[in-house]
Amino acid sequence: xxxxxxxxxxxxxxPPAEVDLSRIMTxxxxxxxxxxxxxxxxFAGGLGDQASATTIRxxxxxxxxVLTDGPFIEAKEHLGGFTIVRSDDYDxxxxxxxxxxxxxxxxxxxxxxxxxxxxGQAPTDGAARSLSDRR
Numbered sequence: 001x002x003x004x005x006x007x008x009x010x011x012x013x014x015p016p017a018e019v020d021l022s023r024i025m026t027x028x029x030x031x032x033x034x035x036x037x038x039x040x041x042x043f044a045g046g047l048g049d050q051a052s053a054t055t056i057r058x059x060x061x062x063x064x065x066v067l068t069d070g071p072f073i074e075a076k077e078h079l080g081g082f083t084i085v086r087s088d089d090y091d092x093x094x095x096x097x098x099x100x101x102x103x104x105x106x107x108x109x110x111x112x113x114x115x116x117x118x119x120g121q122a123p124t125d126g127a128a129r130s131l132s133d134r135r
Contacts, residue, residue, distance in 0.1 A: 001040075001086040001087060001088050002086065002087065002088070002090075002112050002113070003042065003084060003085070003086050003112070003113045004084070004085050004086070004087065004090075004093045004110055004111065004112050004113070005082055005083075005084055005110070005111050005112075005113065006082060006083040006084075006085065006093070006096065006097045006100060006108060006109070006110050007079055007081075007082050007108065007109045007110075007111070008079070008080050008081045008082065008083075008100065008101075008104060008106045008107075008108055009077040009078065009079060009080060009106055009107045009108070009109070010077060010078060010079075010080025010081070010106055011077055012050055012077070012078065019105075024103055024104055024105075027102075027103035027104075028100065028103050028104065030103075031096060031099045031100055031103060032044060032083070034096070035083070035085055035096055038087075038092070040085045040086050040087045040092075040093075041085065042084040042085060042086055043083070043084045044081070044082065044083035044084070045081060045082065046080065046081035047079060047080055047081055047082075050078045077107065080106065083096075083100065093110055094110060097109075097110045
């Protein structure tokens, strides 16, 4: 099974007043339940506002890392949340991503994790259970 990252991109700032967050969360939970029922669920979560980020830069030539409040780049959209799933069928993953995009109205990107055949690159079943148990 391949592991995929489904990324949601949010505009900067709070959601507009007309956005019904309760409905969005309910619609997302329907998709999440379907992913769980298919045995493909690994983890999902929303991220704090872009201003809450800390960027860390460290090169080998520099003894101390440089920490900067805020994001590395300024952009109109930023990573606002993500879902990690496992599936042998890329079209199924794309279907879930399409439903997530429909529920949120946000742009969504799907990317496979690379190097899953290498040790330490893919989540273990125990890690996947641990992450989903936190929910």
